[in-house]
Amino acid sequence: MAESLTDAYQKPTQPPASAAYVRRRGRDFVVSLYGTVRAIKLYPVEHTAVQKTLSELAQIAGEILDREKELEFRLSGEFLFINSTRLRLDLTNYASFGYLLRLCRGAGIGTIKVHDRAPTRSWLVLLSLLDAQTSLDPHERFDEIAVHLAQTHIAGIEILPPVENEADREFAEQARQAATRTYTRSVAVTKDVINSVRMGRAPSIKKIKRVVQGIVDQILNEETSLVGLTAIRDYDEYTFTHSVNVCIFAVALGRRLGMTKNQLFDLGLSALMHDIGKSRVPINCLHKSDELLDAEWRQIAAHPWLGVLVLFNLRGQQEEVSYRAMTVSYEHHMRGDLSGYPKNIRARSVCMTSKIVAVADGYDAATSRRAYQTTPYPPSAVLQEMRDNPGRGMDPVVVKAFINLLGIYPVGTLVVLDTFELAVVYAANHSIDALSRPTVKIVSDAQGIMLRPAPEVDLALQDLSGEYPRTIIKTADPARYGIDVGDYFV
């Protein structure tokens, strides 16, 4: 028996009206904080840009404080909290989130508490200290900043070191477990659906919906674990894991683009079902490893429009058809200039949902091992190809947003570090300054000795001398080392 929690139920610490306010105004606060740090970095203190951002920051902080009676900016794992509300990433704030996370981590700060109405001078001093170049490690930097704040009599702002409390650890572990459960169940249901259609049986629409709801909830709650699981890429279950992966990528991208929960559901359902037409294509064509004959190719190229027919048959007597899923099934191999397949007779432009799914589909397909692609392409090379080759016909802005979601080294990429350790990319770093420095799990040392459990390392952290202890030098083929990267996400 499956047991799940709804999104808001997991941290029911604040009244909803307050949480909504904090989420909205907290986002403004973080963006303003980021803007101020950047302004201080670029201009002299007396410059109007600095003064303006400082006063805006102080004003937003004061407003939150007045209304909520407290203002606490807290880091927990890869999340930012304002008071007890976790802020959600979206298209307009991901850069600021990543940057501030890294800045605070580097300064050994876990929490910034604001008391009363902190004057702009207090903010100026704190943020200048945060951004200062130094060779100290985070603990020492924290002490240094704390002393400096005390000596300069900074009022209204207090910094605290990071405290990984039991609740945070439990939350992270719960999220990981929930992600694994969601993922495996999604693959199982997808398998059941595709096989049912192939055998002429009616699959359970309720199960399909529940799967997509689960994925949307998971992405909204804690994205990293689920996106990480897309690295599993099980060859034997390719057809099913591919559909689930495309669904996960699409929903994660949709969330980044600011879609609402119900829009994400529509997008997710469409993505999960995008290849449903393949259930009407002979299996021997789908699994053929040799070059396809023309007739076989035509059968495979029929899957987009076959998908529309399958989806019409799927709907119950009373149920409104998912026209979006049909549209996506039909358009996901269409390029921006309407080349690709199927061919159009009537005028159309490819809709945004289809463009998103096309990017997710193209990425997952190219990075997976399949019957006719025994060696998958490295994820980073695929992203680069998607970005640089207009012949692929993908929407360049959607591709950009997708790269931005996955990072230069997408989750699941096997990389060689300059220490000659092997590592699997575990989570992307969204900060502009740390594009090439994701969080990784070290698989083996330079001698090839496997490390268990694989230590998790943030490549963006510097050592005492201000150097990066580890840097990625190249990506590697997991098959070459006999490594199943999926093992590092389950």
Added chain:
Amino acid sequence: MPAAAQLAGTSVELPFAQSLVTEALRLFAKAIRAHQLYLPNNPMHVRAMEAARGGFRAVWDEADTLTLAVTDAELRWLDRPVLDEPGRTSDSIPWMFFKDGVRELLFRKGFEDEELIPLLALLQRARLASAEEDDLLTLLWERDFSFLQYKYVDLAMEGTPVLERGAPDDRERILAPGSIETDAHLLASSSITRMDEYDSTLYFLDDREIDYLQGEIRADFSSDLRERVIASLLDTYEQQSDAAVREEIAGILDSLFLLLLSLTQFRTGAFLIREAALTVGRSRDLSLAERQRLVELSDRLSEKEIFEQLLHALEDTVLRPPQDDLQELFSQLKPVALETLLSWIGRSRNADLRLLLEAAGSRLASAHTSELVRLISSPDDVVAFEAVRRAGAMKSTAAVAALAGVIAHGSPELRLAGVAALSDIGSPGALQVLERALEDEDRDIRVATVRMLGSRNHRAALSGIENHIRTPTLRSGTLAEKMAFFEGYGTLCGDEGVPFLNAILNTRGLLGRREDAELRACAAMALGKVGTDSALMALQRALADRDVIVRSAVSRAVRG
């Protein structure tokens, strides 16, 4: 209120009195029933909602949240039953939640103001839902309540096999990267990511790009995708020559069309028919049967039963879709629909709908005159009446023969409409047929006919009108009929008729008696219509007539 209460026999201390929760739940249950039974403006409904709100507010005086466990027959608070409704039916509130997997409910302060009504509406929808429709869990998920959270067990997922992964990798050592990755060739390979390839301007979205994406998403989610899907189906139909595929698509389009009508998606329905017709016109490789199948799509709308159902729905529905959507749909009607259309024009009590039907009827009738002519002879008087009316409005000479039939055999109402239609048509043939109506047994029709003939200045009818004037039957008729005939006569006769009219107005009979005053007044009016000098002279003579009726008529006639 006690700060804490304790239940006999248990050691768990309650934070506040159980009776508060029990009462809140009792009122909540009553609100659910009231929402099922009454409209929101009903005082019973209003009272029940207010009571339920009051119940929750009493709880919020003690706590900010209320968590309830759900069993198949009870809602329980801190392991005590607070709502007991045994019986596994949709009337039992615990069972409604339980059967779809909800196992715990958490209400927050503010629920009663913000989300009580939406929850009641949702429960009502779930109660009435069929097995194929969304269950309570999906409805709750979609509604995304802020003041109500829930825990659930996913019954739909029961029995779903969990995918097993293979045995874990237990190797102690693998290839050392250092031993194989130092090769110069490998290091130069494409797997090395060059950072200059990832200039941040290429990697991060600028404001313009963010606007583009958000605009596209807005457009995407506000557009109707049905037309896109129909276009996909028809494009496929045109490109796939496989008969089975075409048959499947035709079947889908057929059922989709009915679905669109039932959902009042008229514009999309019209799109479907129009595009299907385009496919028929464009595709050269369609078999006769395939062609026929697509043509039938638009025929179906025009089928009496289907079209009547649509009109019924439109007539009975208060809210209507935009009228241009309907116009779009009606523009796809076939001639066979004209009969139904005309029948509804005559019967509809909905002014907006009637206007649309009139427009559609005019379009169809003018494009398909033969169908209109056929309907003039319809056994359904309502249809025949509208067809006659429309034939007149269209000045359709092709309808004259059928109208002659109406004049001869139709009901009085229909004959009257026929007279008007023939007059509107106004062709020599039409007016010739119209003359026959001078002999109609119905006085109103005779009066209308003579007026029409007069207004059309149809001199050929003069002798027929004169015959009437001279017959004794007219003299015993009503003043209106006399007046109509005399005026008609005056309009058509010219100077030649003046002596006859003057004789009636001014001359005495053998015994020195004049004609009766009404007849003389009619003659005066007729002379007024003639309007020549001789006619005016005849009128002058009667200006001082002693009979007030005559004098008044003469005076009016002279004034013109």
